Amino acid sequence: MMSNKRNTTGNTGNTGNTGDPRKPMMYQIRVRGHLGPEWTEWFDGLTITLESNGDTLLTGSVVDQAALHGLLKRVRDLGIPLLSVNQVSNSDGAVER
Numbered sequence: 001m002m003s004n005k006r007n008t009t010g011n012t013g014n015t016g017n018t019g020d021p022r023k024p025m026m027y028q029i030r031v032r033g034h035l036g037p038e039w040t041e042w043f044d045g046l047t048i049t050l051e052s053n054g055d056t057l058l059t060g061s062v063v064d065q066a067a068l069h070g071l072l073k074r075v076r077d078l079g080i081p082l083l084s085v086n087q088v089s090n091s092d093g094a095v096e097r
Contacts, residue, residue, distance in 0.1 A: 024061040026088045027068060031056050032081040043071060055083060 035048055035056045044067070046060035062068045068085075075082050 024063045026060065027062050027071075028084075028086045028088055029058040029071065029075065030083040030085075031058070031075055032083055035080075043074060046071070059088075 032055055034050045037048055040048055043058055046058040049057040051057060
């Protein structure tokens with residue numbers, strides 16, 4: 001039987017974060033088109049990497065799911081296509097599953 005009890009920790013399931021749940025996680029957000037370095041501050045200090053295929057990779061630490069959703073709203077507000085969002089490990093950049 002399914003429980004209707006809500007998880008009050010903010011953890012919605014398997015996030016891949018096996019460490020401290022209060023520790024910011026690293027994310028890579030890929031969008032179509034190139035963004036200039038002037039957008040770094042608007043994207044909360046994420047590193048902007050321009051890729052040779054015309055995409056932009058935004059990489060950096062995100063404090064929680066609310067902050068991640070805020071970043072995704074900014075992508076939407078710019079009207080640029082969102083291609084992917086990946087959580088990466090803090091140590092070697094490998095994608096976590």
